[in-house]
Amino acid sequence: MSFSLFECQDGTLVVVPRGLTPPLEAYKAHGEFLHLSDACRDLYDTSLWDEISREVDRTLYKVVTREVALRIFDVPDRLRTD
Structure with missing residues (x-):
């Protein structure tokens, strides 16, 4: 499964199935x-990918830390430096 990364208004980072919000x-x-x-x-x-996949399969999203987001996604520079 491919994923997308979103940042919420409160700063929470959320992974969802690619193509969904x-x-x-x-x-x-x-x-x-x-x-x-x-x-x-x-x-x-x-194991990280498996953990995220299981939670996304169950709830359609997974809250992740900045460190996890940086590990699994190429992200905008502002996320790397905030």
Whole structure:
């Protein structure tokens, strides 16, 4: 599965299936969102990827830390330096 990364109004980073936006639950919990990246790094078959995939399969999104986002996505420079 391919993923997309979004940043919510409260600064929360959310991973969702590529082609989708964060579901209503994420919107209600974290506010409006901005698409950051679809450029996933090749981490398939890793425990991190498996963990994210399981949660996304279950709830259609996964909240991740900045460190995780930087590990699995090519992201805009502002996310790297904030």
